[in-house]
Amino acid sequence: MKATGKWQRAEGARREEIFCYLPSAICKSLRCLHILALALPLACLVRGGDSLPAQNLTRNAIILVLDGERYTETWGDPEHKYIQRLAEELAPQGVILTQFRNNFLTLTNPGHAALCTGHYQELPNDVQQGLWSNPLQKNSLLPAQPSIFQVFRKETGAPASATWVITSKDKLQILANCRAPEWRGQYMPSTFCGVGGQGYGSGYADDSATMENTLKILGRDHPRLAIINLKDPDACGHANDWNGYLKAIRTCDDFAAQLWRFIQKDEVYANKTALFITSDHGRHTASFINHGCNCEGCRHICCCALGPDFKKGAVSDTPAEQIDVAPTIATLLHFPLPTAQGRVLTELFANAVEP
Numbered sequence: 001m002k003a004t005g006k007w008q009r010a011e012g013a014r015r016e017e018i019f020c021y022l023p024s025a026i027c028k029s030l031r032c033l034h035i036l037a038l039a040l041p042l043a044c045l046v047r048g049g050d051s052l053p054a055q056n057l058t059r060n061a062i063i064l065v066l067d068g069e070r071y072t073e074t075w076g077d078p079e080h081k082y083i084q085r086l087a088e089e090l091a092p093q094g095v096i097l098t099q100f101r102n103n104f105l106t107l108t109n110p111g112h113a114a115l116c117t118g119h120y121q122e123l124p125n126d127v128q129q130g131l132w133s134n135p136l137q138k139n140s141l142l143p144a145q146p147s148i149f150q151v152f153r154k155e156t157g158a159p160a161s162a163t164w165v166i167t168s169k170d171k172l173q174i175l176a177n178c179r180a181p182e183w184r185g186q187y188m189p190s191t192f193c194g195v196g197g198q199g200y201g202s203g204y205a206d207d208s209a210t211m212e213n214t215l216k217i218l219g220r221d222h223p224r225l226a227i228i229n230l231k232d233p234d235a236c237g238h239a240n241d242w243n244g245y246l247k248a249i250r251t252c253d254d255f256a257a258q259l260w261r262f263i264q265k266d267e268v269y270a271n272k273t274a275l276f277i278t279s280d281h282g283r284h285t286a287s288f289i290n291h292g293c294n295c296e297g298c299r300h301i302c303c304c305a306l307g308p309d310f311k312k313g314a315v316s317d318t319p320a321e322q323i324d325v326a327p328t329i330a331t332l333l334h335f336p337l338p339t340a341q342g343r344v345l346t347e348l349f350a351n352a353v354e355p
């Protein structure tokens with residue numbers, strides 16, 4: 001089942017929330033339309049055959065990307081030595097996806113772009129300052145299609161502070177924009193990428209700073225959508241530092257647990273927020289130092305999903321991939337994502353109902 005081009009809106013209550021960003025006069029007329037819409041057969045609003053979570057309590061979604069963690073050191077390790085908090089504390093509260101893959105370019109920028117747009121695409125992966133500073137050439141660095149951030153802001157009228165891209169890697173500022181002419185420079189999310197949050201060309205920030213800034217931004221702005229990138233597993237891998245790589249996975253594991261605890265203690269986020277913990281790519285099966293090919297080590301990555309609409313303590317071995325995350329989030333938050341190529345991960349939903 002593909003999610004392409006669909007509007008999944010089945011609940012009246014959710015529309016009120018979308019409209020809350022609009023002036024009250026507009027809200028009133030939209031509410032009239034809303035009543036009319038409810039009179040239409042449900043099949044007109046939701047494409048036949050798609051399952052929705054029974055209650056649909058999710059109001060916010062956060063993607064945490066642990067850069068370059070290989071499956072064999074995460075869920076593929078039967079003892080879960082380096083992801084103890086995920087395995088013991090978080091997994092009982094969510095779903096582990098054991099067959100989750102990057103099925104296109106196993107590099108940082110394309111992997112993150114696939115997660116945010118639901119669309120696989122070729123993208124330059126190295127920092128190219130000359131291109132970034134030239135308005136005409138900058139396009140070539142950007143994703144081809146709009147992200148969940150841009151579409152969400154357009155559909156809801158939400159301010160930039162409602163969507164955030166927070167990344168240790170400065171080059172991931174590309175996730176804030178895209179090159180589709182009707183979207184370029186429009187509805188962009190807030191960003192804090194690279195050193196000091198200064199963006200493309202500023203260099204890689206320490207993960208500790210990214211973690212600190214993430215909690216600060218989430219606590220202050222309570223974004224409805226956010227992506228966070230931690231770089232150290234990948235950076236230590238490229239440095240041929242095996243012990244550093246394992247230590248970085250453990251640090252990321254600590255932060256994932258810290259983030260989930262923060263979400264569940266925060267009065268805005270608690271029991272209303274989905275969290276996807278995943279990677280942009282793995283690492284070569286034969287060597288942990290690099291990545292970028294189509295070997296199993298590069299393609300097979302970790303993914304764990306927690307949230308009020310997801311099963312608890314479940315394991316899914318249904319094949320899933322990076323482009324499925326964005327359409328799943330779009331469905332949960334009730335906005336269209338027609339450019340996504342992936343499917344909605346209905347196997348995550350607790351008590352899914354057929355419309």
Ligand SMILES: [Zn+2]
Pocket residue numbers: 067068107108109234280281
């Ligand atoms: Zn990466």
Ligand SMILES: [Zn+2]
Pocket residue numbers: 283284285291292293294295296297298
């Ligand atoms: Zn490989």
